[in-house]
Amino acid sequence: MSTNQTLQQFYQSAQTYGFSRDYQARVTAIHLNGQVLGEDRLVYIKSMALPSKKAAISTVKYYGVDIHSTGTRNYGESEQWELTFLTDQTLYLKQWFEQRLEEVAANNPNRIKANPVSTTENFAQIEVLDDALETVATYKLNGLFVVSTPGITFNMDGTGKVQEFKVVLGYQYWESFNGTSPSYSTFGINGSNTNGGVNASGGAGASTGFGLNDVLNGLRTVTQVANTVKGTVNAIGGVANALNTTSHAIRRR
Numbered sequence: 001m002s003t004n005q006t007l008q009q010f011y012q013s014a015q016t017y018g019f020s021r022d023y024q025a026r027v028t029a030i031h032l033n034g035q036v037l038g039e040d041r042l043v044y045i046k047s048m049a050l051p052s053k054k055a056a057i058s059t060v061k062y063y064g065v066d067i068h069s070t071g072t073r074n075y076g077e078s079e080q081w082e083l084t085f086l087t088d089q090t091l092y093l094k095q096w097f098e099q100r101l102e103e104v105a106a107n108n109p110n111r112i113k114a115n116p117v118s119t120t121e122n123f124a125q126i127e128v129l130d131d132a133l134e135t136v137a138t139y140k141l142n143g144l145f146v147v148s149t150p151g152i153t154f155n156m157d158g159t160g161k162v163q164e165f166k167v168v169l170g171y172q173y174w175e176s177f178n179g180t181s182p183s184y185s186t187f188g189i190n191g192s193n194t195n196g197g198v199n200a201s202g203g204a205g206a207s208t209g210f211g212l213n214d215v216l217n218g219l220r221t222v223t224q225v226a227n228t229v230k231g232t233v234n235a236i237g238g239v240a241n242a243l244n245t246t247s248h249a250i251r252r253r
Contacts, residue, residue: 018131025050027083029125032100032144041093046164047084050126050139051174052076079170080147081124087152087163094149097167101146118145118172128179136179143172 027045030037056071085093104116122144128137147168154163 020128020136024129024131026127026129027124028127029123030144031124032122032146033103034121035096035100037093037096041088041096044086044088044093045083046086048082048126049077050128051078051081051141051171075171075173078172078174081141081169081171083167083169085165085167087165094152094165097146097149101149104145118143118170120172124169124171130179134179138177138179139174140177141169141171141174145170 025048027042027048028039030042052075053073054076055073058069058071060067060069087094104118120142122142124141124144126139126141127135128139130136147170150166150168152163152165
């Protein structure tokens with residue numbers, strides 16, 4: 001079977017769909033215990049990862065063969081979602097997260113200020129961007145809470161490198177939404193073009209692949225041909241039966 005995954009097709013797809021770059025995402029909101037980090041602080045985020053999902057696998061051995069069955073699923077690293085920040089000179093960001101942790105995990109009266117079972121009022125929002133800084137996808141992590149705020153190591157013999165610190169957060173679950181990028185609306189849920197890879201206008205997003213209508217029309221044609229062949233075969237069978245009957249009649253005479 002031949003394939004259309006050629007160098008020419010790759011070049012055309014790269015021009016049409018582009019590539020997501022490692023810097024094209026932003027954390028645009030963090031709400032914790034009634035407190036909000038502004039974007040003038042969020043801009044200090046150096047790295048993070050999009051959330052994941054994971055299925056539990058049940059395995060049964062039969063005749064020496066492992067048969068796998070998917071079971072319940074969870075939200076991946078929901079207990080340890082890690083953010084890396086550049087450290088501001090006043091340590092505001094580090095202390096901000098330390099205070100949010102203290103509010104729910106301290107053995108003192110401060111603990112009553114927040115529910116230890118985090119609600120959806122606590123969340124983080126990630127936006128994935130395209131080359132024009134338009135949002136192509138939004139991820140919202142609901143039920144956010146602070147897990148740990150590791151320390152920062154200083155070196156008296158250092159070279160003046162900008163300090164970084166990590167924050168480990170947890171959440172209850174996450175959800176995703178379609179983006180606002182104009183090009184996003186041309187894609188289906190499986191990431192393919194909604195017109196089977198060919199825009200109705202034949203412009204940007206056009207592809208040499210067949211569309212859904214082409215496939216359906218092809219199937220109709222195949223069905224019609226099959227019916228025609230079937231009718232011809234039946235007709236030939238009828239003629240054969242008639243000749244057979246005539247032959248028997250002639251022999252009797």
